[in-house]
Amino acid sequence: MEKNTQIYGLRAVIEAIQADEPINKVFIQKGLQGQLFFELESLVRKKGLSVSYVPIEKLNRLSQSNHQGVVAQVSPIGFHDLETLVEKVLNTQKTPLFLLLDGISDVRNFGAIIRTAECGGVDAIIIPKSGAAPVSADTVKTSAGAAFRVPIAKVDHLKDAVFYLQASGIRVTAATEKAEATLYHCSFTEPAAIVMGSEDTGISPSLLKTVDAQAKLPMMGEIGSLNVSVACGIFLYEVVRQRTASHGEAEKGLKNISDR
DSSP, X not given: XXXXXXXXXXXXXXXXXXXXXXXXXXXXETTOOSHHHHHHHHHHHHHTOEEEEEOHHHHHHHOSSOOTTEEEEEOSSOOBOHHHHHHHHHHHOSSOXXXXXXXXXXXXHHHHHHHHHHHTTOOEEEEESSSSOOOOHHHHHHXXXXXXXXXXXEESOHHHHHHHHHHTTOEEEEEOTTOSSBGGGOOOSSSEEEEEEBTTTBSOHHHHTTSSEEEBOOOOSSSOOOOHHHHHHHHHHHHXXXXXXXXXXXXXXXXXXHTO
16 A cells, blocks of 8 residues: 655654655755754754755745645655675575666656566666655556565665675676677576666766676667666566577467467
């Protein structure tokens, strides 16, 4: 069941942060002062939460109630600790598949990616705490409910997540047009992770330096790039193709069809 996606009021937001509620973003009125405000600011910094300082008119649009200069948007789902999640996946899956999203900012693209990830057998999604689209009601709707089925971990820095995955025996491949090799020259039959970049700037250069491999999609037309959710789907289903073929399932499926 979907949680309330908004909390307002200084004390209420402070208590929500202290209780580790999955907060997407905190909106604070510009020029706000007072002890509770400074306590809230300290908590926001400590937890690494995304925050925007906005005019009171913005807060009035977000909440018709007495918001006291603060409104927090809360995710309808809970998030997982990275190390605990990776350990659980490794203990239950022989060839796990992780998906890292670097700065995907559009909630509908995010939702579409989560939906495809669930269909494509992704075991976990990893996103940064800041600079990413929130898991909002729109995200959940676009994902067709898949946001409740694929575990999502939020981390301070994706580079640290890449290092942790690599130390756990996961090969990390970045989807980038800067690559020399195409997707179809990569092997995904072993434990793997795929990194997808933001809609406008792609994967950050510093993150690209940490991955094990880079791959691009061959482009046949005049337009130089695909929508990120479409590109992600192509990458994930190349993983599906390779893994089903490596287990003989593709051949078996073709035989079953021919026997009908």
